[in-house]
Amino acid sequence: MMNKNSSSQSGSQYWKRNLYGLGINLAIWFSVSFGCGILWRDWLDIHFPPVGHAPFGFWMAQQGSIIGFVVILIVYSVMMNKLDAKYGFTNKEK
Amino acid sequence: MTQDHWNFIFIGISFALYIGIAVKSRAASTKEYYTAGGGVSPFANGMATAADWMSAATFISMAGTVAITGYDASRFLMGWTGGFVLLTVLMVPFLRKFGKATVPDFVGDRYYSRVARGVAVVCAIFICMTYIMGQMRGVGVVFSQLFGIGIPAGVMSGAAIVFFYAGLGGMKGITYTQVAQYCVMAFAYTIPAIFIAIALTNNLVPQLGLIGDYTVGGEHVPFLEKLNQINTKLGFQEYTSGKMSTVNMFCITAALMCGTAGLPHVIVRFFTVKNVVAVRKSACWTLAFIAVIYLTAPTIGAFSRVNLIQKLHQTAYVEAPGWFKEFEKTGQMAWVDKNGDGKIQYFGPGKSEAQRNAVFQGKSPVYPQYDAPKDQQVGPHGQRLLASKADMSNPNELWFGNDIMVMANPHMAGLPPWVIALLMAGCIAAALSTAAGLLLVLSTSISHDLMKRIVNPDLSDKDEVRYARMASFAALAVATYFGINPPSAFIAKTVAFAFGLAASSFFPTLLMGIFSKRMNREGAIAGMICGITFTISYIVYFQFLGGKTEHYLWGISPEGIGCIGMLINFAVASLVCVFTPAPPADIQAMVDGIRVPVSEDGGEDVPPPVSH
Numbered sequence: 185m186m187n188k189n190s191s192s193q194s195g196s197q198y199w200k201r202n203l204y205g206l207g208i209n210l211a212i213w214f215s216v217s218f219g220c221g222i223l224w225r226d227w228l229d230i231h232f233p234p235v236g237h238a239p240f241g242f243w244m245a246q247q248g249s250i251i252g253f254v255v256i257l258i259v260y261s262v263m264m265n266k267l268d269a270k271y272g273f274t275n276k277e278k
Numbered sequence: 279m280t281q282d283h284w285n286f287i288f289i290g291i292s293f294a295l296y297i298g299i300a301v302k303s304r305a306a307s308t309k310e311y312y313t314a315g316g317g318v319s320p321f322a323n324g325m326a327t328a329a330d331w332m333s334a335a336t337f338i339s340m341a342g343t344v345a346i347t348g349y350d351a352s353r354f355l356m357g358w359t360g361g362f363v364l365l366t367v368l369m370v371p372f373l374r375k376f377g378k379a380t381v382p383d384f385v386g387d388r389y390y391s392r393v394a395r396g397v398a399v400v401c402a403i404f405i406c407m408t409y410i411m412g413q414m415r416g417v418g419v420v421f422s423q424l425f426g427i428g429i430p431a432g433v434m435s436g437a438a439i440v441f442f443y444a445g446l447g448g449m450k451g452i453t454y455t456q457v458a459q460y461c462v463m464a465f466a467y468t469i470p471a472i473f474i475a476i477a478l479t480n481n482l483v484p485q486l487g488l489i490g491d492y493t494v495g496g497e498h499v500p501f502l503e504k505l506n507q508i509n510t511k512l513g514f515q516e517y518t519s520g521k522m523s524t525v526n527m528f529c530i531t532a533a534l535m536c537g538t539a540g541l542p543h544v545i546v547r548f549f550t551v552k553n554v555v556a557v558r559k560s561a562c563w564t565l566a567f568i569a570v571i572y573l574t575a576p577t578i579g580a581f582s583r584v585n586l587i588q589k590l591h592q593t594a595y596v597e598a599p600g601w602f603k604e605f606e607k608t609g610q611m612a613w614v615d616k617n618g619d620g621k622i623q624y625f626g627p628g629k630s631e632a633q634r635n636a637v638f639q640g641k642s643p644v645y646p647q648y649d650a651p652k653d654q655q656v657g658p659h660g661q662r663l664l665a666s667k668a669d670m671s672n673p674n675e676l677w678f679g680n681d682i683m684v685m686a687n688p689h690m691a692g693l694p695p696w697v698i699a700l701l702m703a704g705c706i707a708a709a710l711s712t713a714a715g716l717l718l719v720l721s722t723s724i725s726h727d728l729m730k731r732i733v734n735p736d737l738s739d740k741d742e743v744r745y746a747r748m749a750s751f752a753a754l755a756v757a758t759y760f761g762i763n764p765p766s767a768f769i770a771k772t773v774a775f776a777f778g779l780a781a782s783s784f785f786p787t788l789l790m791g792i793f794s795k796r797m798n799r800e801g802a803i804a805g806m807i808c809g810i811t812f813t814i815s816y817i818v819y820f821q822f823l824g825g826k827t828e829h830y831l832w833g834i835s836p837e838g839i840g841c842i843g844m845l846i847n848f849a850v851a852s853l854v855c856v857f858t859p860a861p862p863a864d865i866q867a868m869v870d871g872i873r874v875p876v877s878e879d880g881g882e883d884v885p886p887p888v889s890h
Contacts (some may be wrong), residue, residue, distance in 0.1 A: 199873050206367055217360045217535075221352055222527050236489025237500030242518045245352035246344075246576040247485060250359045250569050257366055257565050261558040264371075264875075268555070273875050 198271045205267065209260050216252035221245035284699035285424055292703045295458050296710070297442070300451040318453055318550040324563025326453045327547040329460035329707070330715040331358075331568060333409070334416020335773040336575075337463065337708035342683030344579025345586070348509070348517035350527070351579065357531045357777075359565065359572050361538020366561035369539055370548040372792045374557045375872045377549075380719070381542040381784060382727040388791040390865055391799040392732055397806050399727045401783040402542050404810070406720040407756065409543075409776035413713040414761030419681050420705040422608055433761040436706075437754050440713045452714050453550060459707035464570055466704020470688045470697055471574045474581045477691055484577035492584075505580055508587055514626035517580070529838030530774070536844055537777025540784035543712075543719040554875040582683050585690040590676060591624045595659040598622060601689035605682055606662045612643045612677040613661050614668045620659050625674040637677040638666040713757075717750045724749035775817055778840025782809035786847040792873070795866045797851065800858040805851030813843035 220228060225241030232240035235248070318326070336358065344351040376384055382402055386395025417436030418429040425432070471484040478494060479487035479501055492504040506516040515521050538544065548557050589599055595613065605611040613622055614637050644666040646654045657663045678686075685705065688698045725745035730737045737745070783806050790797040790805075817836045820829075834842065860866075 202873070209363070209367055213360065213363045217356045218528060218531065221356055222524060222531065234489075236486065237491070238489040238502055239518055242349055242352075242502075243489065245349060246355055247488075247573055249356050250572050253359050253363050254562075254565050254569050256363055257562045260367055261562050264558060265555060268875055 198267065198273070201267055202264070205260070205263050209256055213253070213256055216244065216256075217249045221249050279695070281695045281698060284695045285702055288696070288699040288703040289424070289706060292458075292462055292707060293439070296455045296707075299455045299458060300442075303450045303454050320551055320556045320560035321563055322457050323453070323547065323551050323556075323560045325460040325567055326456035326550075327544065327560070327564040328567035328571075329456035329463060329711040330452075330547055331544060331564070331712070332460070332463055332571060332708050333712035333773060334413050334420075334705070334709035336571070337467065338416050338419065338684050338705055339681050341575045341578040341582065341687075342680035344576050345583040345683045346680060347521070348505075348515075348579075349520040350522045351576075352520075353522075353527055353531045353534065355572055355576060357534025358538060359568060360531070361535040362561065362565045362568065364535055364539035365544065366558065366565075368792070369788060370545060370561065371554045371557050371875065372872045373545060373788070374548055374551075375554055375875065376868075380722050380727055381545055381788070382723055383731070384791065385784075385787060385802070386727065386731065388865065388868070389787075389799045389802045390861065391803065394799055394803050394806075395727060396732060397803055398784070398787075399723050399732075401779070401806060401810055402723040402727075403720060404814070405542065405776050405779045405783070406716045406723075407753065407760075408779060409541075409773060410713055410716045410720070410753065410757040411760040412773040412776070413709050413716070414757045416681070416709040417706065417713070418761055419610070420685070420702065420709065423605075423610070423685060424702055426608070430762045433758055436709065436713075437758045437761075440710055440717060441751060441754050449546075449550060449718060452711075452718060455714070456711045459711040460567060462700075462707045463704045463711075464567070466701045466707070467571050467578075468574050470691070470693055470701055471578050471581070473693050473697065474585070474687065474691045475577065478581055478584060484581070485573055488577045488580055501580070505584060508584060509626070512587070512591070512624060512626050517583070523833050525832055526834055526838055529834045529841040531838075533778050533781045533838050533840035533844070534774065536781035536785045537779075537840055540780035540788065541777070542723070542780075542784065543715045546719055546722075547715070578684060578687060582687045582690060585687070586678075586683075587624060589690055590622050592621055594621050595661055596620070599689070601686060604689075605678070605686060609643060609645065610679050610682040611686075612637065612664055614638055614664060614675050614677070615657065615659070615661070616668055616670060616673065616675050622676055623673060624676040625672070637669060637672070637674055638664055639669050643677060717753060720753045721746040721750040724753075774837040775821075778813050778817065778837065778843065779810060781840035782813040782843025782847055786844055786851065790848075790851060792869070795869050796860055797855055798858055798861045801851040801853075801855030804854040805847040808850040809843045809847030812846050813840050816843075 220241060221244050225245065228241035228244070229239040234240055235243040238246075336354075340351070340354050343354060373381075373384055376387075378384060378387065380402075382395050382398035385398035386392065389395075414433050414437060415429075417440075418433035421427065421432030421435055422429045468484075472482065475481050475484040475487035478492060479490050480493040481487035481490050488501060490501055491498050492501040497504075502518055506518060509515065509517050520527065548560060551557055551560050590602065595615070602611060606613065617623070643664045646663065646665045654665075655663055685701065688701055725742050729745045730742055786809065787802050787806050790802065816831070816839045820836045831839070831842065
């Protein structure tokens with residue numbers, strides 16, 4: 185059992201790690217959707233190999249980003265569960 | 279068996295299923311009414327959330343929008359799925375840990391203020407109402423198509439059904455009904471797409487067909503190239519290149535994403551699972567289920583565009599396929615024979631933006647009165663005549679609503695009647711599931727947050743549920759009215775406004791409530807009010823009071839303005855917060871508490887709401 189003090193300390197460290205992972209996830213989220221699908225789209229259409237017969241940027245906007253989102257969420261959920269385990273937040277779950 | 283028989287069988291079976299489930303899992307307590315008792319499995323909850331999410335707009339309207347605007351419609355595809363990432367990583371685990379039934383509840387407690395709770399209730403009502411209107415419209419379109427009745431009668435029959443099982447079953451009933459509805463939807467959406475993919479591209483998987491070859495008649499050209507050619511030949515822009523400005527596209531996508539993360543009816547769905555770990559798992563399932571449909575939508579859009587143009591363009595009206603005449607009857611498609619050659623011509627935009635693609639003057643077709651003489655009703659080729667004047671500045675003769683594409687799709691491809699019936703059942707499931715979910719949030723906001731927490735704290739459990747049922751009735755009545763007299767032509771657009779409102783009000787407030795311990799009552803209230811007021815006035819001015827397109831702020835259309843409203847909310851809140859006192863210590867401790875997934879020693883996972 186952790187006492188009040190150490191648990192809130194590990195809580196704040198846990199929170200920092202959490203924010204760090206969150207930042208990475210959101211950076212990827214931004215680049216697959218707004219980045220590839222909208223902002224860099226024209227450039228990607230020309231300079232990147234097409235997906236099948238679809239220009240890369242167009243494909244990212246219509247299909248690739250959605251696949252990306254699903255992957256991000258799965259990775260996030262696995263990552264967070266690991267983090268919870270590391271800081272001892274899982275064993276209390278029933 | 280005729281089409282009607284199939285329709286009745288499929289819809290009858292699905293309705294019996296929904297109502298059976300609703301009756302069986304009727305809610306007894308407020309806890310069951312609001313959060314289904316809190317023990318739904320992540321998998322089932324994922325499906326239910328996906329169904330809740332898959333609104334009539336998504337199901338009926340989105341593929342049509344993709345068909346018509348090509349790349350530009352990606353804003354809906356990305357916006358409505360990307361928001362889930364935000365929702366899952368930024369919102370739901372924390373709100374679930376907080377453990378109360380509604381979003382205004384969180385706002386009220388986190389910002390220790392009745393005013394904040396009240397503002398949140400008002401925002402929730404606004405958002406849900408706007409959204410339900412779009413759904414009711416969708417139900418109306420499907421029913422009128424199905425039974426050959428007018429849209430008003432369609433809207434009303436839909437409202438009656440929604441009221442029956444949402445009011446009765448509460449969250450518990452809704453959750454399990456939505457699981458059934460998701461299954462209907464997923465099959466209804468993907469099966470026609472597979473058939474059409476085989477017909478057009480000789481590819482079993484529609485997603486691969488889209489990026490593969492067009493193979494009809496031994497031709498082997500890349501499908502998208504073929505589509506671009508068809509488009510440019512008729513005077514449209516290339517399918518794969520957008521017309522919308524990058525700023526606008528960016529803002530609309532952002533508004534949709536952040537709106538998703540602030541939508542109360544999606545957030546509360548995650549209160550029905552057991553704990554934070556289950557929330558994350560459930561969110562993965564939800565997005566995966568949603569992706570099944572969202573990855574199919576662009577393929578349906580592209581395929582149906584090719585089909586539509588090839589079946590109708592330059593076809594003599596007398597030889598036009600039967601489905602065209604069916605849709606003409608219900609006012610979803612129209613043909614104005616401008617050059618008098620008896621053939622249907624479909625052409626791209628006219629010279630200017632203002633008159634692009636205008637077949638007739640005005641936004642949607644107007645028809646002669648019922649008792650008008652025959653020669654005003656029916657044209658020389660047997661077509662249904664319009665009362666609206668033809669717009670002769672443009673050679674285009676064919677008009678169709680966005681909302682019709684998905685429904686016309688199997689007809690166009692000549693699929694068997696049972697597929698069409700399945701699709702109809704799916705359309706109705708989509709509209710009903712979302713309308714029911716929204717209705718529940720709306721009624722909860724009124725009964726729990728307004729009546730119980732603000733007006734009369736001594737309200738008994740039973741009275742609370744009674745108020746909730748009354749509120750859903752009132753809300754539905756209003757939504758029905760606006761479903762019959764829609765404020766905007768297309769379902770997807772009406773719904774996009776709801777997202778703007780959610781993005782500009784709840785998203786920043788919830789986000790700051792979780793991630794900033796310093797954010798206080800004054801800042802949150804000021805932010806919410808400024809954000810949503812700005813967004814509503816912009817939308818009302820440009821959509822209803824005749825604001826001109828050229829006066830848009832930085833070229834941002836009303837659909838995307840929620841993004842700016844959100845920034846205003848953030849800015850105002852941070853500014854006000856600096857000049858006002860920090861929140862009390864116990865609130866700061868509470869924020870610390872929701873940041874870790876489990877409670878401190880011995881403490882149980884906070885049980886979701888509270889029977890009083």
